[in-house]
Amino acid sequence: MYSDLQVKMTSVTEAGKRTLTCITTCTLTDNPTYIWYKNGHKVKEYTSSLYSDYFRDADSYSCAVKGRENISAPAVCQKCWSVTYTHQSICALKGSTVDISCSYTYPSYHEIKTAFWFTKWESGIGPNDLSSVPGYEGHIEYLGDKKSDCTLRITDLRLSDSAGYRFRFITSGGKFSGSPVSLTVTDVVLEMDPTSVSERENVTLTCRTKCTLDPITAYSWYKNGQPIPNSNTYSPVYILFSVSSEDTGRYSCAVEGHEDLPSAEETLTVRCKYMGFKSLVCYINIVVTDIGST
Structure with missing residues (x-):
């Protein structure tokens, strides 16, 4: 019975070799005589079940028994089957575009048949290619190739795009799926505390996202749809000190580089x-501000 053949690999010796069994x-x-294959090509015939060689990460090895070459052991290798992501977790803004950078490896003698991304694996059916999932047409673009690049681009991000994304490829000799990349899509939210104050009190504005954007260089702040002069901060917090009636209005914020995606106001x-004359001036300013903002 030869169908249970396996290749076992030892650790690297001082000479830089590994021994296969x-x-x-x-x-x-x-x-029996053992036949050894390297990267799919026959390299040695031995009466011993042991074989030593210098390994490269992408090399794969298999064995068979002479006379039964049609039944060989599954190929083993160090890093010939892999999917590597630049970032395992990604935070991106709603409405923006994100590239999930990715590379993959496989035995050098294999040929890529199919490569695709998926988020769901249905029992009894397998993974669903995102390009054929309703709602993703024109929304995703595979920037990779059938060699080593598997980068995925998602445009006009929606909150519903938050998911674990996995790359899968099928070769002429096997198949492999990478671990999930976690994508979290967030919008920008402005928190104001308090929203109603008396003159000369302070107001704190906080620009929040539900995940940490990387990188963030600065935040932009707006009043009635216009940038507040000299207001860009490296902190998500902006304080209006000792407010007056002139500070009445609608406020919003945005992340630098994504000013076209501001928060709700x-x-x-x-x-x-x-009381007295100052109170009247204050009242007039509020009325004028309200009229000008409608």
């Missing part, structure tokens, strides 16, 4: 604090 679960008789109301 062709083993089986049953006892072979008649002093929050409205600040400033109440008049003093």
Whole structure:
């Protein structure tokens, strides 16, 4: 019975070699001759089940028994089957474009038949190629090739695009799937505390996302749709000190480089604090501001 052939690999010796052993679960008789294959090509015939050689990471080895070459052991190698992502976790803004950078390796003598990305693996069916999933047409683009690059681009990101993305490829001699890349899609939210104040009180604006964007260089702040002069900060917090009626209005924020994707607006109301003439001026300013913002 030769169908249970396996190749076992030892650790690297001081000379830089590894020793391979062709083993089986049953006892072979008649002093069999072992045939060794490197990258799919026959390299040696031995009466011993041991074989030593210098290894490269991409080299694969297999063995068979002479006379039964059609039944060989599964190929073993160090790094010939792999999928590598530049980032295992990605945070991106709703409405933006993201590239999931990816590379892959496989035995050099194999030919790529199919390569695709998926998020769901249905029992009894297998993984669903994203390019054929409703809602993804024109939304994703495979930037990779059938050699080593497997980069995926997703445009006009939606909150529903948050998922674990996996790359899978099928060769002329096997198949392999990478581990998931976690993509979290977030929008920008402005928090205002408090939203209604009296004159000379402070107001704190906080620009939040539900995951950490990388990199963030600065935040931009807006009042009534216009940039607030000299307001760019490296902190997600912006404080309006000692507000007056002139600070009444609608505020929003954005991440630098994505100013076209600002947060929803929050409205600040400033109440008049003093009586007499100042109170009247405060009231007039609020009325004028409200009229100008409609």
